[in-house]
Amino acid sequence: MSPNIIINEEKCVGCRICQLWCSYIHKKVFIPSEAYIQVKNVYDLNPKISFLDGCTNCGQCVEYCLYGALTLKEVED
């Protein structure tokens, strides 16, 4: 559960870059099945993005999603 990331599934193209990058920085292997972000039904009309327990809120998936499907929530003071 990432409380800090806003998901916009309409913009998702199913490239899995977020999953690849998350697994790589946290597990040192390109293993999207073990990423803390999961994109299901990648090529469906309606893909589903979710965050798993263990997500550190590092924001790296947001940084590398080049399609605007993930954005960071504004931090309130």
Place this chain on the structure above:
Amino acid sequence: MEWNGYTGNILNVDLTRNKISIIKENLEDIKQFIGGIGINCKLAAELIKPGIDPLSEENVIIIGTGPMVGTITPGASRVVGISKFPASGAIANSCGSMSFGFHLKQAGFDHVIISGKAEKAVYLEILDDHVELCNATDIWGKDIVETTDRLWKKHDGSCGVIAIGQAGENLVKGALTLIDKTSTFGRGGLGAIMGSKKLKAIVSKGTKGVSIADPKEFNKLYKKLIERIRNYPHRKSWIDLGMLRSLPIGMLLSMKGQKKKARQCSDRVYLKKLKKRRIACPSCPMADKDILEIKEGKYDGLIHYTSSVINPFMMMTLDSLNTYDETINAFDLINRYGLDSLTITTLFQFLNDMNDKGILSKSDMGFEWKCDYNTLIKLIEMIAFRKGFGDILAEGWKKLADMNETMATEMLVVKGLDVVFEPRLLRLGTMEFEQVVNPKGAHVASGGSPTYVSSGGSMERFKTHFRRMGIPELAFNKIFTPPRKEMGINVGRLTRYSEDWYTVLTSTGICARAQMNRFWSLESITAFYNAITGFDLIQEDLRKAAERVWNLLKIMNMKEGFSRKDDKFPKEWFKPLKFGDNELNFQDFYGSTTITTEIANQLLDDYYDERGWDKINGQPTLEKIKELKLEKYL
């Protein structure tokens, strides 16, 4: 040993014996041949016996991916298939994308060998270590879309699927397959080969991961490259329009004087009426695949997946198609059956011309020919199900050529495959020229080169691209020396390097489409390759491996009887093409010279010379074969 990038495993599936085994890869082979197309070729040379019938049990299909696939390397998701193709009788390769290669790597395999023939319809399921031939009797007879949807559903929408349609099942010689119901894979008959083996589909799904050798170096390289891509000024318009950005079909139709029709395939129609969702191959920052939806009229609600909207739009050059929705519907049918839209388009036009000239008539075809939508749909059905005259057409161009001398000379075909790019319309760049020399027959993928990237460009721009592709500086002068000075570029010589560059991309797994390959150079590919695999290769090693692979492909086809006599420019190219009110001639890349048969032959001589091949028979010389250490494949 520990494998990085590569998994080190080849899956070996014998359909006849229902036997599945794993072959361990050999490091020396990988250094000589490199990845997807390379190891595929080596395996094909060992496993496909010369002279076999492509649709017999003896034929073998080899599907492979490269060491970068399954990682985050931008645009690395390609998969290559090699087999003996029924449309041409050549041993050839074909490429596709989407998620099959990604999942295959994640499941722990670099290549799959499929041999023999199943007794009953099956599909192959590769789920990590669980590999099984499953009963496919309930999906046999279904189209590609339904087959893929069912298999996706079985695996939670997360697996790669290569499937055939009814055309493949019915052994239509030009039948292809689709990957994830989107990417065409196997023009020239891979669908028919799978059909002959009673193999309906292949599913891959993996959860094992792909490791890399040098994460520190990889991070540095990746971050630098992805920032360049992110900041590419045209990225947004590529993502908005996809391939439509590079080939505005509407402009072609306007040139032909068909303004009303041009509006039917405009950017506006695409964006406002058709575009449903943009999808990408795994790791791709330049997403260009389309999910389309028709939102009005007779076909309201039709959802269609395609590797680009330009594929259906290209069909609008047919006089039988006038509206975008009829076009998408016809194209959808072609895809579902697993036919080749390029071949159907060329064939329809050809049959129309032959009917106009009185060379074909109702007595040959069994029905009254009309240049309209209904006839097109009827033709598609007749071919896919081999009904009536469709049974002859399903046998391919060669069968049609045998029927009549005029048809044989007027068809735009090389080695049994129809020409994709018409040089009288687009002039003679490497893509057009490569259709003549490609061992597979008329095929364009391996001819992509600076003649496209810097269309009409200056010599300096060419040089920048030559360096990017790793063309040795020593070759520049010869490439700038064409048969006639005013031609500027010698496309014969340059094609050799386009093929090598394409082979490097296809070995490592990187997409060859212009919008992706433009970010890569032989230098950056070598750096990524070393960081991923832990090898210590130099650029020349990769280029040499590419040359080795292309020569091996040629050697295999020498044994099938192919030689210079088959590298034939279609005769029609030397006559003017009527295009609307215009007459277009066969011209060089700069439009400064009309290409005569003499110039065309000189370009062929130059191509063979640049390859170090014999000009008389158009085959690798013994010297070249020894230099590349390929003697054992002779």
